[in-house]
Amino acid sequence: MFETLSTYHLIIIFSVTIIISYFFNLYAKKSGIPAVLLLIGLGIVINYSLRFSGYEKPDLSQTLETLGVVGLILIVLEAALDLKLLKEKVGLIVKSFLVALLGLAGTAYLAALALNYVMDVEVLNALLYTIPLSILSSAIILPSIDDLDKDKREFMIYESTFSDILGIIGFYSVLTMVGSPGGESVYGEVFGNLALTVIFSILISYVLIYVFQNIKGHVKLFLLIAILLLLYAIGKMFHLSSLIIILIFGMILNNYKVFFRGGLLKLLDLERVEEVLDDMKVVTAETAFVVRTFFFIIFGWSVYLGSLLSFKVIGIGLIILAIIYLVRVVTLFIFNGTDINPQLFLAPRGLITILLFFAIPDELSAGEEFQGVLLFVILVSCLVMTWSLISYKNKLAQIGEDEEDELLEEEEIIEEDGNS
Numbered sequence: 084m085f086e087t088l089s090t091y092h093l094i095i096i097f098s099v100t101i102i103i104s105y106f107f108n109l110y111a112k113k114s115g116i117p118a119v120l121l122l123i124g125l126g127i128v129i130n131y132s133l134r135f136s137g138y139e140k141p142d143l144s145q146t147l148e149t150l151g152v153v154g155l156i157l158i159v160l161e162a163a164l165d166l167k168l169l170k171e172k173v174g175l176i177v178k179s180f181l182v183a184l185l186g187l188a189g190t191a192y193l194a195a196l197a198l199n200y201v202m203d204v205e206v207l208n209a210l211l212y213t214i215p216l217s218i219l220s221s222a223i224i225l226p227s228i229d230d231l232d233k234d235k236r237e238f239m240i241y242e243s244t245f246s247d248i249l250g251i252i253g254f255y256s257v258l259t260m261v262g263s264p265g266g267e268s269v270y271g272e273v274f275g276n277l278a279l280t281v282i283f284s285i286l287i288s289y290v291l292i293y294v295f296q297n298i299k300g301h302v303k304l305f306l307l308i309a310i311l312l313l314l315y316a317i318g319k320m321f322h323l324s325s326l327i328i329i330l331i332f333g334m335i336l337n338n339y340k341v342f343f344r345g346g347l348l349k350l351l352d353l354e355r356v357e358e359v360l361d362d363m364k365v366v367t368a369e370t371a372f373v374v375r376t377f378f379f380i381i382f383g384w385s386v387y388l389g390s391l392l393s394f395k396v397i398g399i400g401l402i403i404l405a406i407i408y409l410v411r412v413v414t415l416f417i418f419n420g421t422d423i424n425p426q427l428f429l430a431p432r433g434l435i436t437i438l439l440f441f442a443i444p445d446e447l448s449a450g451e452e453f454q455g456v457l458l459f460v461i462l463v464s465c466l467v468m469t470w471s472l473i474s475y476k477n478k479l480a481q482i483g484e485d486e487e488d489e490l491l492e493e494e495e496i497i498e499e500d501g502n503s
C-alpha cells in the first residue's frame with residue numbers, strides 16, 4: 084500500500100536537498116569530483132529509499148523538462164555574464180568557437196554513422212541522438228574548473244558555451260529537416276531565423292538595459308529574468324533560436340561599454356548599470372544553483388539502473404565515447420598543439436544532452452535501450468572528467484611540493500656558504 088508525501092515531507096526534502104547540494108559543491112571543489120555525479124547519485128538513493136519505504140513515486144518527467152529549460156537559460160546567462168569581449172581575447176574566442184564547432188560536427192556525424200551501422204538507423208534520424216551526445220555540458224564544466232590555469236579556464240568557458248549554442252541550433256535544424264521534404268527551403272529557413280534572432284536580440288538587449296537602469300526597487304532582477312524567460316518561450320513558439328537572445332543579452336550587459344559608445348553611452352547611468360550587472364550575476368548564479376540541483380536529482384530519481392546491464396548498451400556507449408575523445412584529441416591538437424591536458428578529458432555530457440533527448444518526438448524514438456546509452460555516456464564522461472581533474476590537482480600539488488623542496492635546498496646551500 085503506497086502512501087503519498089505530505090506538504091511537510093516535501094518542504095523537508097526541499098530544504099535538506101539544498102543544504103546537501105551546498106556541501107556537495109564544497110566537496111567537489113576540494114576533491115575534483117563533479118557535484119553533478121553526487122546529485123545524480125543522491126536522486127537514485129532517494130528514489131530507491133522511497134520505494135522501499137512504501138511511498139508512491141510521482142511522475143516528474145514534465146517537471147524535469149521544465150527545470151531543464153529554465154536551467155539551460157540560467158546557465159547560458161551565467162556564462163554570458165562572465166564573458167569579457169576584449170581585443171586581446173579575439174584569438175581565444177575564435178579558437179574556442181572553431182574547436183566547439185568542429186568537435187560537435189565531427190562527433191555527431193561519426194557517431195551517427197556508427198549508429199547507422201550498428202542499429203540500422205538512418206543517418207539523419209541518428210543525428211537527433213548523436214548531436215545531444217556531442218554537446219559539452221557547461222552546467223558541469225563551469226563549476227568544476229576553478230583550479231585550471233587562467234587561459235585554460237577561459238578557453239573551456241568559451242568552448243562549452245559555444246558548444247551549447249551550436250548544439251541546440253544544430254539539433255533543431257536537423258529536427259526541422261527530418262519533418263520537411265524540402266532541403267534547400269529548410270536551410271534558408273534556419274539561417275533566416277538565425278539572422279532574425281540575432282538582430283532582435285541586439286535590439287531588445289539595448290532596450291532592456293536602458294529601461295532597467297531606471298527602475299527603482301529591489302525586485303527588478305527577477306522581473307528581468309521573467310522577461311528573458313518570456314522572450315525565450317515566445318521565440319521558441321516562433322521557431323527562433325531563443326537561446327541566442329539570452330546569450331547576446333548577457334554579453335551586452337557584461338560589456339555595455341563596448342556596445343554603448345558615443346551618444347549611446349550618455350543614455351546610461353554607469354553606476355546603476357554596474358549595480359544591475361553585479362546583482363544580476365549573484366541572482367543568476369544562486370537561481371541556477373537551485374535549478375541545477377533539482378534537475379540532476381530528479382534525473383537520478385528517474386533513471387533505471389537496470390538499463391546499464393545490457394551488453395548492447397555498453398557496447399554502443401563505448402563506441403560513442405571513443406568517437407568523442409578521438410575527435411576531441413584531433414581538434415585540440417590542431418588548435419592547441421600538445422598542451423591539451425586536462426582539456427582533452429573535460430568533455431562531460433549533462434543537462435542539455437538530457438533536455439534535447441526528451442525533445443525527440445516519439446515517432447522518431449530509437450527505443451528505450453538508448454536511454455541506457457544516454458545514461459552510460461553521461462556517467463562515464465563525468466567519471467573521466469573526475470579522474471582528470473583529480474590527477475591535474477595532484478600534479479599541481481606535486482609541482483608545488485617540488486618547488487618548495489628546491490627553495491629549501493637553495494636556502495640550506497646559502498646558509499652553508501655563509502657559515503663557511
